């Protein structure tokens with residue numbers, strides 16, 4: 465045996481000198497082709513996954529894609545896709561709505577795969593499956609309001625109680641006034657300047673003298689000095 469082992473060791477050492485030394489990649493992948501991580505390569509894994517799905521990856525990267533026997537988790541490099549398990553589970557902290565809220569309501573990253581019109585794009589999975597209203601997820605009642613109208617409840621944090629300032633007497637007023645424009649500048653689309661901004665709360669038209677501390681307005685309708693009209697207590 466020894467007689468064979470030594471020449472074999474020698475041969476592998478020579479082979480390694482030849483090949484290991486000429487391999488310029490410092491940490492070559494043992495499982496995947498060289499271009500696997502390079503966006504410009506025709507072997508890029510991202511392109512393969514979007515074409516053929518990631519079922520085949522689960523064999524080695526685990527059913528949850530968190531590593532499995534490969535010990536390389538997809539999520540060490542990707543936050544959102546492959547979508548995490550709670551992505552479509554209402555109430556889960558990982559629910560996609562919560563993720564979007566955390567990005568100041570920007571859905572631009574979703575459009576990269578689901579299409580500019582949200583109808584599927586290269587993901588072939590349409591947001592309209594669950595957001596069927598005109599505009600899909602950009603419909604005025606996706607982030608606030610209900611099927612009845614876009615005014616809270618729900619507010620932006622999914623609250624429904626009228627004692628919450630962001631909910632308050634919205635529905636009383638919307639029914640009575642027939643719209644939002646008495647109190648707000650109304651955007652024509654989600655992306656209109658002045659709609660979603662960095663401020664913590666919604667903007668109320670200045671002529672109403674909305675006072676967030678006393679939760680009152682000063683308007684012709686509320687001029688009766690004997691009465692105090694408190695927005696979220698009625």
Ligand code: HEC
Pocket residue numbers: 501503509510511513514518521525529536537538539540541542545546576
């Ligand atoms: C070592 C880091 C790393 C790991 C691990 C990784 N990826 Fe990627 N992936 C990348 C990079 C970098 C890109 C290109 C990102 C970009 O678009 O800027 C990418 C892109 C993608 C894309 C295309 C996204 C797009 O917008 O075109 C898909 C799909 C994808 N990866 C799936 C997976 C899956 C599934 C796994 C696990 C089996 C995985 N990736 C593991 C680094 C990684």
Ligand code: HEC
Pocket residue numbers: 492493494495496500501509510512513517518520521522523524525533534536
């Ligand atoms: C036969 C097992 C196996 C399959 C199937 C597999 N992988 Fe891997 N993958 C590994 C192993 C092992 C590693 C870690 C060692 C390495 O990089 O070779 C790895 C590493 C990776 C990396 C990181 C590469 C790097 O250079 O750091 C990415 C990205 C990746 N895999 C994506 C995928 C995607 C996407 C799929 C499905 C299309 C997939 N893998 C299928 C075994 C596999």
Ligand code: HEC
Pocket residue numbers: 552554560561562564565571574578582590591592593594595601606607608620622
């Ligand atoms: C499988 C069904 C489903 C798909 C597909 C889906 N959504 Fe949703 N989404 C929901 C449900 C259900 C809610 C409402 C949860 C609630 O009322 O708290 C929601 C809520 C939202 C919200 C509002 C979050 C909030 O808390 O107010 C946004 C924004 C959103 N989705 C965007 C998208 C986008 C963008 C896509 C496509 C890329 C998409 N959704 C695809 C089911 C889905």
Ligand code: HEC
Pocket residue numbers: 514544545546547551552560561563564571573574575576577578586587588589593
């Ligand atoms: C890298 C591409 C990519 C990005 C970015 C992406 N998605 Fe997806 N999404 C997909 C693909 C592909 C599917 C189809 C199922 C799967 O592969 O998980 C999907 C499925 C979904 C589903 C489940 C659909 C169903 O009917 O069950 C929801 C919900 C969803 N995406 C929402 C979003 C939201 C919201 C964003 C932005 C925050 C987003 N996605 C970003 C590629 C992507």
Ligand code: HEC
Pocket residue numbers: 569601602603604605606607608614620644648649650651652653654658659660661662663664665666667668
């Ligand atoms: C992607 C989520 C989202 C969608 C879709 C959306 N809104 Fe909003 N809306 C918000 C947020 C966030 C605020 C609070 C903005 C702030 O901080 O001032 C808001 C506030 C408002 C306000 C209060 C005034 C203001 O700008 O602060 C009105 C009125 C309003 N939206 C109407 C609409 C209408 C009309 C549409 C449809 C064309 C719409 N919204 C679609 C997220 C959304």
Ligand code: HEC
Pocket residue numbers: 608609613614615616619620621629630631634637638641643644645646647648665666667668674676695
């Ligand atoms: C009578 C005046 C009035 C009318 C009418 C009205 N709002 Fe408001 N709205 C308010 C007040 C007051 C607030 C609370 C502002 C604050 O938090 O400081 C508010 C807050 C909001 C918020 C923020 C919710 C949050 O979670 O912070 C949205 C979104 C909103 N309104 C949308 C609408 C829409 C859409 C309509 C029409 C369908 C409408 N409002 C009609 C007075 C009104």
